[in-house]
Amino acid sequence: MIIKSASFITSSALVKQCPPPDKPEYAFIGRSNVGKSSLINMLTGRKGLAKISGTPGKTQTLNHFLINESWYLVDLPGYGYARVSQKMREQWNRLITEYVTRRENLVLLFVLIDARHEPIASDLDFMEKIALKGIPFARVFTKSDKAGKKETEKNISIHNKTMLERWESLPPTFITSATKGLGKDEILDYISETMIFFKRDN
Ligand code: GDP
Numbered sequence: 001m002i003i004k005s006a007s008f009i010t011s012s013a014l015v016k017q018c019p020p021p022d023k024p025e026y027a028f029i030g031r032s033n034v035g036k037s038s039l040i041n042m043l044t045g046r047k048g049l050a051k052i053s054g055t056p057g058k059t060q061t062l063n064h065f066l067i068n069e070s071w072y073l074v075d076l077p078g079y080g081y082a083r084v085s086q087k088m089r090e091q092w093n094r095l096i097t098e099y100v101t102r103r104e105n106l107v108l109l110f111v112l113i114d115a116r117h118e119p120i121a122s123d124l125d126f127m128e129k130i131a132l133k134g135i136p137f138a139r140v141f142t143k144s145d146k147a148g149k150k151e152t153e154k155n156i157s158i159h160n161k162t163m164l165e166r167w168e169s170l171p172p173t174f175i176t177s178a179t180k181g182l183g184k185d186e187i188l189d190y191i192s193e194t195m196i197f198f199k200r201d202n
Pocket of ligand 1: 142
């Protein structure tokens, strides 16, 4: 897929404030600092589209971008800030749970994981939670240029092994580098291929 246009539509603090669910939607989520904004900017080829990480304590919003006038890319608030209050964590949980269960045009969620890290409980718990709700998702290992080929492969194989202790199969997996543009075509092609799962009757 070639990105011809990408524009910011709206920030929503509640799911009911999101744009009408009339187009296929793909959302991106991950721990803070995982490289989510950089990945969104790399995929869309628009440097300043997603802002580089918001500070903890800020209002948590769902940010919609319209791509090629035909689908939505959504930047979801990150998780795993070390210093946020219990209240903020609960708010995040409520918002994300509502978003993934209620947003009927959501085709797929990309769960971002730093390629330099071995599995972290919060990532595994999050994937398990969305899988149990029947939400299709894919893993995206970010910052692979920083990790290097060997470390990326080693970490992914540990991730796979850990997941397969509890899962029957592995989700689709992408390796990216925002600085090198790695994984861009693969992710955009995957988005094109999965758009058929968008239900027109929404
Ligand atoms: P977010 O909080 O998940 O949106 O993360 P950001 O996109 O703001 O990235 C966090 C930091 O990691 C920034 O300093 C980025 O420049 C850096 N970063 C993000 N992606 C990559 C990548 O693929 N390669 C390298 N080398 N640095 C990256």
